[in-house]
Each structure stands twice: as structure tokens, then as C-alpha cells.
Amino acid sequence: MEPRGWNYRYVGPVELRALVRPEGEGRRIRSAEEFEDWASGPAAAELCEPFTFVVDGAGVLRLAPRRSEHVVCAGGGTVLSAGEMAFGRESGRQSGRWVVREVSNQSTGYCPDACSWPAVADALEAAGIGHPGCFTHEVVFRRCPACEQLNIVRDEHFVCVFCDGALPRGWNVDPSAG
Numbered sequence: 001m002e003p004r005g006w007n008y009r010y011v012g013p014v015e016l017r018a019l020v021r022p023e024g025e026g027r028r029i030r031s032a033e034e035f036e037d038w039a040s041g042p043a044a045a046e047l048c049e050p051f052t053f054v055v056d057g058a059g060v061l062r063l064a065p066r067r068s069e070h071v072v073c074a075g076g077g078t079v080l081s082a083g084e085m086a087f088g089r090e091s092g093r094q095s096g097r098w099v100v101r102e103v104s105n106q107s108t109g110y111c112p113d114a115c116s117w118p119a120v121a122d123a124l125e126a127a128g129i130g131h132p133g134c135f136t137h138e139v140v141f142r143r144c145p146a147c148e149q150l151n152i153v154r155d156e157h158f159v160c161v162f163c164d165g166a167l168p169r170g171w172n173v174d175p176s177a178g
Contacts, residue, residue, distance in 0.1 A: 006116065007057055007078040010071045011150075011174050012109030019072050026054060026062030026073035032128030035098055038063065039087070050084040050102060053120075054110070061123040070109040080119035082107035083135070090130055099130035104137035111141035111150065113171040142167040143175070 010017060029035045052064045054074040063085070064073040070082045086102040103120065105112045117135055124131045140153035146165035150173065158167040 006113070007080065008082070008110045008112050008116070009078050009174055009176070010074070010076065010109055011111060012069075012071060016069050016109060017071050017076060019069060020076040021072070022075065024068075024072045025075040026052065026064035026068070028056075029061045029063055029123075029127045029129075031126075032098070035127055035129055039098065050086040052082075053085045053103075054082040054107075055080040055116075055119045055123045059119065059123055059126070061120075061127055061129075070107045074110075079110055079112070080123075081105060081112045081116035082110040083112070083120075083139075087129075097128075097130060100124060100132060102136045103132065104139060105135055106137065106139045108141075108150065111173040114138045114140065115171075141171070141173050143173050145172070 027038050029038060050066050052066055052068040052070055052073050054062050054070055056062055056074060057078050059080060062073050083103060083105040085100055087098055088101040090097045090099045105114055105116060114135060121131060142151050142153055144151060144160035144163060144165050144167060147160060147163040149160065149162040151160055151167055153167060158169060160167055
């Protein structure tokens with residue numbers, strides 16, 4: 001299946017992009033078996049906290065420890081989404097299957113719009129991992145047209161916290177997009 005969504009470029013600090021190393025990319029998860037293998041390894045000790053995730057340009061889920069930079073997890077490439085994700089085991093009928101308990105688009109390096117959710121859902125479904133059907137915590141990113149600072153919009157208050165300028169309703173974080 002062709003990945004769907006917008007390719008988000010890295011827009012964060014250049015010094016973090018300098019941390020990208022081929023061996024530092026997030027673990028690609030393309031199947032339930034790959035997730036199970038990953039979750040039963042050293043990552044298992046950290047399953048109680050969220051992980052850094054990206055959905056790479058090919059639509060594949062990549063996971064890394066929470067304190068990892070998204071740009072490192074993505075190998076410096078563009079992503080279809082990025083954020084944090086926490087897992088648990090499903091109870092009931094399909095007892096024991098891995099599911100996402102919490103997921104956000106919180107990545108100040110890529111600042112993906114909430115409309116990137118379908119790419120996350122596609123990647124999780126391809127990997128056989130259950131999900132909640134939407135971001136459980138949605139972050140709204142906007143760049144101020146007046147001072148060019150990145151903002152996180154809270155409570156539908158589209159005003160720049162740096163200069164009190166009006167923020168656009170539509171996503172505008174990457175000046176080269178659109």
C-alpha cells in the first residue's frame with residue numbers, strides 16, 4: 001500500500017540534526033513479530049514509559065527510547081508523522097496482543113499536524129498493533145508570521161506567546177512547504 005500523508009521535513013535545531021548516525025536510526029517495526037522481538041529485548045525494560053516514534057517516508061513505524069531525538073530516529077529523513085507512543089497488552093478477546101495506549105504528535109523537530117494520524121494508523125495496522133483510532137494527545141504547532149517563532153497552540157488560543165501576533169489556523173511550520 002502506498003503511504004499516505006504529507007512529508008514533514010526536520011525544522012528543529014541544526015545541532016540536533018548533527019547527531020544523526022546510520023546506526024542510531026529507530027528500530028523499524030513492520031510486523032507483529034518484529035514488534036514482539038523488539039519488545040522482548042532491551043526495550044522491554046522501558047515499556048512502562050512512552051517511546052519516540054516516527055513514521056518514515058515509506059510508511060514504516062520506527063521506535064526509539066523516549067529521550068531520543070525524532071530526527072535521529074528518522075535517520076535525518078522526512079517523516080509522515082512523529083511523536084510519542086506508549087504500549088500495553090490488550091485484555092479480553094484478543095488477550096495479549098500489543099496495543100498503543102497513548103500516542104501524540106509531540107515532536108518539536110518535525111512539528112507534524114494532527115492530520116498526520118492516518119499515516120500512524122496505517123503503520124500500526126501494517127505492524128499488527130492495535131491503536132486508539134486517533135492521537136490521544138494532539139499538539140497544534142504554528143509558526144508566527146510576525147516573529148517567526150514556533151508556538152504550541154493551547155485551548156484554541158491562536159496568539160504568539162513571544163510577540164502577541166496572530167497565528168494562522170492552518171499548519172505553517174515549514175516555510176518551504178506549500
